Amino acid sequence: MIAAFRTGPISKNRLEAFTDGVIAIVVTLLALELKLPEGLHGDAAIWKALEQAAPAAAAWVVSFLFVLVLWVNHHFFIASLRHADRGLLWLNGLFLLCVTATPFPTALAGAYPGSTPPLFLISLSMGATSLMFAIMRFYASFVSKLTREYLTRADLKRAMAMSAIAPALYMLSAFMAFIWKPGSLILLTFVPAVFFLRSPALPPAEA
Amino acid sequence: MIAAFRTGPISKNRLEAFTDGVIAIVVTLLALELKLPEGLHGDAAIWKALEQAAPAAAAWVVSFLFVLVLWVNHHFFIASLRHADRGLLWLNGLFLLCVTATPFPTALAGAYPGSTPPLFLISLSMGATSLMFAIMRFYASFVSKLTREYLTRADLKRAMAMSAIAPALYMLSAFMAFIWKPGSLILLTFVPAVFFLRSPALPPAEA
Amino acid sequence: MIAAFRTGPISKNRLEAFTDGVIAIVVTLLALELKLPEGLHGDAAIWKALEQAAPAAAAWVVSFLFVLVLWVNHHFFIASLRHADRGLLWLNGLFLLCVTATPFPTALAGAYPGSTPPLFLISLSMGATSLMFAIMRFYASFVSKLTREYLTRADLKRAMAMSAIAPALYMLSAFMAFIWKPGSLILLTFVPAVFFLRSPALPPAEA
Amino acid sequence: MIAAFRTGPISKNRLEAFTDGVIAIVVTLLALELKLPEGLHGDAAIWKALEQAAPAAAAWVVSFLFVLVLWVNHHFFIASLRHADRGLLWLNGLFLLCVTATPFPTALAGAYPGSTPPLFLISLSMGATSLMFAIMRFYASFVSKLTREYLTRADLKRAMAMSAIAPALYMLSAFMAFIWKPGSLILLTFVPAVFFLRSPALPPAEA
Helix, strand or coil: CHHHHCCCCECCHHHHHHHHHHHHHHHHHHHHCCCCCCCCCCHHHHHHHHHHCHHHHHHHHHHHHHHHHHHHHHHHHHHCECCECHHHHHHHHHHHHHHHCCHHHHHHHHHCCCCHHHHHHHHHHHHHHHHHHHHHHHHHHHHCCCECCCCCHHHHHHHHHHHHHHHHHHHHHHHHHHHCHHHHHHHHHHHHHHHHHCCCCCCCCCC | CHHHHCCCCECCHHHHHHHHHHHHHHHHHHHHCCCCCCCCCCHHHHHHHHHHCHHHHHHHHHHHHHHHHHHHHHHHHHHCECCECHHHHHHHHHHHHHHHCCHHHHHHHHHCCCCHHHHHHHHHHHHHHHHHHHHHHHHHHHHCCCECCCCCHHHHHHHHHHHHHHHHHHHHHHHHHHHCHHHHHHHHHHHHHHHHHCCCCCCCCCC | CHHHHCCCCECCHHHHHHHHHHHHHHHHHHHHCCCCCCCCCCHHHHHHHHHHCHHHHHHHHHHHHHHHHHHHHHHHHHHCECCECHHHHHHHHHHHHHHHCCHHHHHHHHHCCCCHHHHHHHHHHHHHHHHHHHHHHHHHHHHCCCECCCCCHHHHHHHHHHHHHHHHHHHHHHHHHHHCHHHHHHHHHHHHHHHHHCCCCCCCCCC | CHHHHCCCCECCHHHHHHHHHHHHHHHHHHHHCCCCCCCCCCHHHHHHHHHHCHHHHHHHHHHHHHHHHHHHHHHHHHHCECCECHHHHHHHHHHHHHHHCCHHHHHHHHHCCCCHHHHHHHHHHHHHHHHHHHHHHHHHHHHCCCECCCCCHHHHHHHHHHHHHHHHHHHHHHHHHHHCHHHHHHHHHHHHHHHHHCCCCCCCCCC
């Protein structure tokens, strides 16, 4: 009896609630990396300290948009499934492990804006996160076949192709951090922007 | 087939859950800016340290009420919509970007209570947040037309006018920070108070 | 048309979700007040540092149980209502303002375990929180009359009486902090224990 | 009338939402223990600092997987119940008290990777958490009999046996911390791995 349910269907509600919770906390914590300048005297000193926080603020906005793109894509992706299963819970958990790593390289990028290590690490972290997302989509689309009936195999393949591009671009960005830093910076801001403008490939059928 | 769904209706559930999560974390983090006085000896020293935390406590309460007003208004606003769409998810995300910025200027105002920069920054941050809210309402009411049928165009216009007042008052407060600081302080406490007392313009139809 | 909805019924879902979010974050942050001892050398030094963290750990457990009692009571209280209204959203918001204040006096009590100020402040904070809860119950039971039909006036009065006891005991504890500290400590651990053992007065009717 | 509801059925929704919230925050905070190296100059110094963060990163991943296993098991466990009751709310609260303790020993293990105290404390903390989970399952299965009808007594006993193994192994790991540290490390990584690979004993019946 138990064996029959092992890979049986599981409601999507808590998977969504858990993911929403983790992503909500991550985006909020990103802003906490804006460290308060302490022990200053006079307005001029405070203005100057705020100016010096500009790279940290830029890193915060880029990371926020990256995580927001993940959330919107996760929303559309889960909506395209009939239900979850045990494998999806685990893969989603590993995806969230990568998401929760985002604040660390973001803070590093804010603290050492011109250096190679933060650029490399932020590319690596975003690359791993989008790779886990692609693996999760692959599992749901072609391994466990959890997607809704109205989606054709061509739809699923197109969505898969699009999900595979992001990790490839982030890996490129990680290499760029060693060779030509501006190239890495351009890629890091360009990838979320593309997903921001373009529609997710798999839309939800529900209202 | 996919193209047809690109701007199709999306369930409001996760948008609400994500927003509730972010706002819940932001209001809780605001209280964390009350820094613990360390290394004190004797009750008298602790009482004195608590007294000196008064401006930070005041900044905390004002920011809490500001975010609470946002939450209540967001609640009424989303309840007035039939469903969400992709554009609303993005605009709501940018709105949350502004909301998560709130703890930083609040902490700055607590640390440097008499200075211009924190007053300016807190006004700017609250102004940007309420502006994003107004843009989101404009998009839902007049661009994507997501509002429920029982709301007339006059209802929507009145709600829009009210949503446009808050950013204007915060911009005024940002200028006041340079000219007459008490004026800025009065506006910062006055705006949430008004929304606290007055009803949101668009009520939910559901029980 | 708008006026008619001003105090109209509002769904309880987001009020519950928002409250659950805030309380979940507060209980998690309480444990963060357990500060990591840094720069130690050798096991003996680490054991000693952990021993010295005992008062902070005790303060954490007491505060956790206090907030847990709040959550269970909130759960039963909201379940006893037919629906929410605008006034309840605001009162619940002020209740949450008090809840989010809990980590600060808890950390203070952990840092200065034998002193009067933390005992006074923790009593004051818990007193204010349970007072706001009592006000919220009063509003829902007797002002806005939001309770379910199967609850008699006698039921509501009994629940109200019980909700009024907690703030009174915490106020007593706040005075005790100045006169006889053990009395304050006893009350602070005793009140959650009573509510832990005793049933909430107003049960939910739903399964 | 009230007495009749005292141990009456309670909806599972808020128990799930509260637990999801707490666990989401705990897994996100675990990553925050990765402290940012400050005041460094040059790429070489940053690379070196990142290398030294390796034990903290390892502790983070192990703790994340531990909490993820808890979340998946909690998901399956609650899905196997017809409804909650007051006793389950309290036991779940005590379970969450243990869960929120996880970041502290994790940070300690990251800061003092070769020492006995963190290994002992992390084993003790994970042991207490999985013991509370086992107690909660015992209460729901055999005391309050909240499990769904399709589950036989043999199913419940098998699930109970499996839930009892984890605390025993963690207690063993706590003793190993004093005698043979690698044994403790092996157990700490082995237990989540087993639950990761093996199915939970009680599956949900719902889709």
